[in-house]
Amino acid sequence: MSIRELYQRYTNQLSTIYSSHEAGELSLWLMEHFLGIRRIDLLQNKKIGEIPLGMKQALEALMRQEPIQYILGKAPFYGREFRVSPAVLIPRNETEELVHLIIKENTIPNPSILDIGTGSGCIPISLALEIPEARVAALDISEEALEVAKENAKDLRANIDFYQTDILKDAIPVDNLDIIVSNPPYVKYSEKELMQPNVLEHEPHLALFVYDEDPLIFYREIAIKAKISLKTGGKLYLEINEGLGKETANLLATIGYQQVQIHQDLNGKDRMISATSNRNE
Structure with missing residues (x-):
């Protein structure tokens, strides 16, 4: 043949x-x-x-209709190859854009960075390898996800401190941070019917979905707790539901963040938000 x-x-x-x-x-x-x-x-x-x-x-x-990334056990992200399993979300192009935004905007030498809900570890590992002398930590509720992230950090020789933390219940385990980033669950259960079967039937729902009654629950908890852990002038970066950009921006402003800005992805969709913490309260 x-x-x-x-x-x-x-x-x-x-x-x-x-x-x-x-x-x-x-x-x-x-x-x-x-x-x-x-x-x-x-x-x-x-x-x-x-x-x-x-x-x-x-x-x-x-x-x-199993995702090819799970079949092969790997997925590309920001020029590198990451291990993946059904315990973690498959890295997306939109998340690459979030990482690129942070790298582009970062002007602080030796920044301290935390990723909340790290999954495969693609965000903190990429930031640790792309930003010289960055001090990077990451947390996730899932022990299985953290094992995948730790293997990726080992494979790619990235120095990351990992924590098993439930961000809805627990305090952020590190403080005095320059940057906090998160790609939390943001797909409403009512949007399930719009998703492809290979995503819906195989990727972890814990990392995907939120209830329609409170779709910004993770953003609220992260934003409130991030104000305690961020330095004054520290930055918060979030990947968001494209249909809830204004609501998420208003939430951050109400909590007390300044310079709240919605960023569109390459497809022109509201996909990221950045904001500045003005105090450590």
Whole structure:
């Protein structure tokens, strides 16, 4: 069998569930992971030998709409590869934009940074590696998520202090911080029907959903507790529900933050908020 024949076979099969473009991308992802075949190799159309059993099993998992990142156990984020498992959310492009915003705006030497709800650790690890001499900590309620994050920090040689903390009940375990960042649960349960099955059926609901009755519960708790842990003039960065940008900004202003600013992502959606703490009360 040639490379193109295999690519076409897999793409045709996946196209019964995914869009043609996505099916092609998934096929290439499998071919690169299991066979070392890249997009440019399709042009040469070399012959290939026996297909590994793992690749066939991965195709079957994709046909069950399991996320390819969980199937392969890894996901790209900000130029690096991170381990992922069903215990953590799959890193998103929008979160890369949040990390980039922090890096772009940071002018403090040796900043102290905390990530709340770290999941795979992609945010704090990226910040620790991109910002020279940053002192970085991260917390999560999930022991399983923290294990994944610790493995990623070890793999990527990032020095991160990890804490198991329930931000809705516990105080922030570190203080005197320059930056606090969080991508907390913000999808309302009423929005579940809008989500793709591969997300809804496989990614951890604990890290995704909030009740419609109080969709800003995590933002309120984080903002209140962050005012205690942030230095005067410290910055709070949050990824947000695109439909609740104004409500989230008003909440931060009511709590006492200044310079509250909504930032749009590359698709023009309200996706991030930054704010400045003016006191340590």
